[in-house]
Amino acid sequence: MATAHGGTSAGTSQTKRPRRAHGPATPSRTPAAAHDLDLLRRMLLIRRFEERCVELYSAATIRGFVHLYIGEEAVAVGVHQALDEADAVVSTYREHGHALARGIPPEAVMAEMYGRTTGCSHGRGGSMHLFDADRRFYGGNAIVGGGLPLAAGLALADRLRGEPRVTCCFFGDGAFAEGEFHETANLAALWGLPVLFVCENNLYAMGTALAREHAQTDLAMRAASYGMAAWAVDGMDVHAVEKATRGAVESVRAGNGPHFLEMRTYRFRAHSMYDPDRYRPKGEIEEWKRHDPVTGLADGMRAAGLLDAAALEDLEHQVAEEIDHAVRAAERAPEEPAEDLLLHVTGRHEEARA
Amino acid sequence: MSTRTRPRAHPDDDTTTYREALREGLREALASDDRVFLMGEDVGRYGGCFGVSLGLLEEFGPDRVRDTPLSESAFVGAGIGAALAGMRPVVEIMTVNFSLLALDQILNNAATLRHMSGGQLGVPLVIRMTTGAGRQLAAQHSHSLEGWYAHIPGLRVLAPATIDDARHVLSAALDDPDPVLLFEHGSLYNAAGTLDPAVQQVDLDRAAVRREGTDVTVVAYGGCVSKALEAAEELAGEGISAEVVDLRTLRPLDDATFVGSVRRTHRAVVVDEGWRSGSLSAEIESRICEQAFFELDAPVERVCSAEVPIPYARRLEEAALPQPAGIAAAARRVVS
Ligand SMILES: Cc1ncc(C[n+]2csc(CCOP(=O)(O)OP(=O)(O)O)c2C)c(N)n1
Numbered sequence: 001m002a003t004a005h006g007g008t009s010a011g012t013s014q015t016k017r018p019r020r021a022h023g024p025a026t027p028s029r030t031p032a033a034a035h036d037l038d039l040l041r042r043m044l045l046i047r048r049f050e051e052r053c054v055e056l057y058s059a060a061t062i063r064g065f066v067h068l069y070i071g072e073e074a075v076a077v078g079v080h081q082a083l084d085e086a087d088a089v090v091s092t093y094r095e096h097g098h099a100l101a102r103g104i105p106p107e108a109v110m111a112e113m114y115g116r117t118t119g120c121s122h123g124r125g126g127s128m129h130l131f132d133a134d135r136r137f138y139g140g141n142a143i144v145g146g147g148l149p150l151a152a153g154l155a156l157a158d159r160l161r162g163e164p165r166v167t168c169c170f171f172g173d174g175a176f177a178e179g180e181f182h183e184t185a186n187l188a189a190l191w192g193l194p195v196l197f198v199c200e201n202n203l204y205a206m207g208t209a210l211a212r213e214h215a216q217t218d219l220a221m222r223a224a225s226y227g228m229a230a231w232a233v234d235g236m237d238v239h240a241v242e243k244a245t246r247g248a249v250e251s252v253r254a255g256n257g258p259h260f261l262e263m264r265t266y267r268f269r270a271h272s273m274y275d276p277d278r279y280r281p282k283g284e285i286e287e288w289k290r291h292d293p294v295t296g297l298a299d300g301m302r303a304a305g306l307l308d309a310a311a312l313e314d315l316e317h318q319v320a321e322e323i324d325h326a327v328r329a330a331e332r333a334p335e336e337p338a339e340d341l342l343l344h345v346t347g348r349h350e351e352a353r354a
Numbered sequence: 355m356s357t358r359t360r361p362r363a364h365p366d367d368d369t370t371t372y373r374e375a376l377r378e379g380l381r382e383a384l385a386s387d388d389r390v391f392l393m394g395e396d397v398g399r400y401g402g403c404f405g406v407s408l409g410l411l412e413e414f415g416p417d418r419v420r421d422t423p424l425s426e427s428a429f430v431g432a433g434i435g436a437a438l439a440g441m442r443p444v445v446e447i448m449t450v451n452f453s454l455l456a457l458d459q460i461l462n463n464a465a466t467l468r469h470m471s472g473g474q475l476g477v478p479l480v481i482r483m484t485t486g487a488g489r490q491l492a493a494q495h496s497h498s499l500e501g502w503y504a505h506i507p508g509l510r511v512l513a514p515a516t517i518d519d520a521r522h523v524l525s526a527a528l529d530d531p532d533p534v535l536l537f538e539h540g541s542l543y544n545a546a547g548t549l550d551p552a553v554q555q556v557d558l559d560r561a562a563v564r565r566e567g568t569d570v571t572v573v574a575y576g577g578c579v580s581k582a583l584e585a586a587e588e589l590a591g592e593g594i595s596a597e598v599v600d601l602r603t604l605r606p607l608d609d610a611t612f613v614g615s616v617r618r619t620h621r622a623v624v625v626d627e628g629w630r631s632g633s634l635s636a637e638i639e640s641r642i643c644e645q646a647f648f649e650l651d652a653p654v655e656r657v658c659s660a661e662v663p664i665p666y667a668r669r670l671e672e673a674a675l676p677q678p679a680g681i682a683a684a685a686r687r688v689v690s
Pocket of ligand 1: 094143144171172176204205206
């Protein structure tokens with residue numbers, strides 16, 4: 001845990017993204033309280049969505065590689081507080097949390113897991129390849145490090161057109177060892193590109209612990225060697241993530257080139273649904289669960305008198321309904337017809353069919 | 355087509371080299387569309403490692419003619435990202451051998467994103483690179499791997515073999531909503547000819563019949579087209595009339611043109627600078643057999659590179675590559 005609770009000021013509680021109305025009365029209606037409740041709702045949505053994915057996977061309803069984000073929710077939610085709609089996001093195969101935080105509707109994400117035509121990638125992508133062009137969500141990349149160069153290019157396009165936008169890319173501590181990270185970091189810093197590198201250091205690349213994959217485990221320090229601002233953040237604390245990201249995004253937008261945030265976080269579940277999880281020391285998961293970002297925020301709010309049992313129950317209820325709705329919609333959604341197999345291979349085929 | 359292959363362009367006549375034709379295409383693209391920019395190792399101050407982009411930095415500035423670090427994966431991937439964001443990047447990779455360091459980006463991102471995203475994201479990117487042997491550069495600078503790229507759905511693979519095609523290939527490539535790979539054969543840069551001013555664009559979707567003939571169809575592409583034409587000339591002296599088809603596009607293949615030609619001549623020789631095993635030539639032969647088997651009067655012959663990393667020594671390199679004599683010999687075998 002690198003930093004203490006970052007805290008949040010009333011000024012940071014206004015996000016540009018339209019919000020859904022909250023039904024239940026909250027014990028306190030100050031902007032800060034409403035903001036915290038919103039953070040909690042977003043993190044809960046991701047947590048419960050993925051717990052439902054576990055059930056659906058166990059029932060063999062959804063298949064493929066499914067990588068859960070449980071434990072890391074504070075990163076996606078905190079980072080997205082600092083991003084605008086016009087910014088771009090590049091993600092990985094562990095991207096349910098990023099996609100939901102970006103505002104891709106749970107129905108579209110769930111339908112994609114079902115391989116349905118209403119899925120956000122029309123059933124071509126599945127869990128690992130969620131896309132939403134309108135929301136500038138550029139995947140969903142299952143090659144470790146493979147999305148990073150794209151982020152440099154998206155940012156380069158913004159730079160060439162004078163657009164004050166930021167491209168945020170998520171990747172893991174494993175990806176940090178790939179040449180693509182180092183090539184991209186060098187390129188982005190060399191050209192002063194508006195890229196925010198968000199490294200989700202959850203201490204493992206599949207079964208390989210940080211110290212067994214990196215000669216020097218201080219990732220922020222190594223990123224800084226490229227000449228960009230870089231620091232480590234307590235990734236289990238959504239307020240700390242939000243605060244750090246706001247600072248970094250502001251600086252990127254002001255033209256100070258790329259920034260790097262090492263989010264120190266942890267995944268509570270196995271690497272993927274296939275993983276027997278034999279490589280972590282006993283008790284380590286339990287130890288980290290004491291820093292659970294979701295219950296941590298809820299507990300903090302309760303202690304500050306911002307949340308009571310009834311309000312939390314209401315929130316859980318809303319989230320459960322949203323997910324139920326997504327599952328029902330996915331179940332009813334049509335499958336892509338096999339005649340459409342060759343669609344979306346090239347743009348010219350599509351023109352020919354249209 | 356009035357292209358003649360000569361060792362050097364003479365600055366005082368009206369000939370254009372393949373290199374200059376490519377440069378003219380680049381200049382036109384940069385001048386006519388703000389979204390176009392060129393990026394790659396040494397494309398700017400150095401002028402392009404084969405001199406194609408010489409002078410363009412001075413004309414268009416460092417934002418649009420952008421020198422990159424030696425980071426094939428990052429700058430090809432950055433081209434993909436910029437294309438996703440609506441730009442029209444032209445990325446130069448020095449040679450196809452080095453493109454392997456960016457293969458992940460080309461295959462797993464450029465070729466794949468449209469499909470994985472359910473049609474939401476196109477990648478209108480052009481990647482130019484040199485291919486081929488013949489200049490004694492030894493194995494790591496001489497391979498012909500365009501056939502590998504032609505294997506990949508989602509890509510379009512072009513191999514301009516003439517001055518006119520070189521001049522107009524870029525505008526055709528930039529019009530494509532998908533990633534296009536341009537393979538420029540290293541031995542063609544100095545080839546010179548007269549541009550036909552009447553030609554303002556070329557249909558690169560169609561293979562081109564470069565020489566008409568009635569006895570045998572020789573299918574070739576890129577650097578082997580001129581060798582096939584040379585062989586045809588030699589055969590003509592012996593009374594054998596060879597038709598030479600230049601594929602131009604390696605993916606998607608224009609079967610109609612080469613199969614149509616074989617239906618007329620009833621015999622075929624396929625020339626490919628790639629290795630024979632698992633090569634593009636195998637695909638072409640297979641399509642001829644699938645579509646015109648009963649029209650064939652002889653088994654299809656293939657002339658490919660020897661199954662060896664391309665050697666340095668002149669005599670060995672020549673022996674490793676398809677040569678006019680070998681093409682002519684194959685043609686004689688199928689017509690006999
Ligand atoms: C280039 C590449 N190599 C290997 C893999 C297999 N693989 C998938 S995830 C993973 C671990 C990545 O760890 P990290 O980047 O830390 O991300 P995390 O899974 O922890 O979020 C590996 C090795 C892959 N998908 N791509």
